[in-house]
Amino acid sequence: MVSRISNPVPAATLETAYCDKLTALATRPYLKWRDLYDLWWIGTQTEARLDLSWVTRQFLHNVSAYRTIDGLSPAQALRKFLETIRLKYSRRLIPIYGGGCRKRFGTRCILG
Numbered sequence: 001m002v003s004r005i006s007n008p009v010p011a012a013t014l015e016t017a018y019c020d021k022l023t024a025l026a027t028r029p030y031l032k033w034r035d036l037y038d039l040w041w042i043g044t045q046t047e048a049r050l051d052l053s054w055v056t057r058q059f060l061h062n063v064s065a066y067r068t069i070d071g072l073s074p075a076q077a078l079r080k081f082l083e084t085i086r087l088k089y090s091r092r093l094i095p096i097y098g099g100g101c102r103k104r105f106g107t108r109c110i111l112g
Contacts, residue, residue, distance in 0.1 A: 014048040019058040026059075026077040027066040031085055 012020070021035045021042075042048055060074060068077035 014042050014046060015050050015055055016058070018042050018050060019055055019062055022059045022078065023062040023066065025081050026063050026068050026074050029069060
């Protein structure tokens with residue numbers, strides 16, 4: 001017997017998940033590898049074409065509900081976080097800093 005689901009299970013869109021992961025990186029004082037994995041996966045393993053304008057607006061909206069790392073602006077907090085992990089984990093992060101982000105999101109990468 002095959003059952004049917006009358007109401008689909010709610011799930012975040014890839015754009016929303018991407019914004020949530022950026023918010024986590026900008027506001028959490030420690031690294032959760034799953035966030036980096038999810039960003040990598042969305043950027044390289046899907047055919048998603050994220051609207052950077054929407055992603056940026058949504059990220060700024062999301063991050064306004066939290067305190068960023070060291071009270072920095074959202075962009076500065078992301079840069080500081082990325083620089084910290086680059087210095088600390090550079091050998092492990094080679095695939096994350098590959099060309100996938102620029103290929104998927106155009107010439108400007110929200111993480112770069």
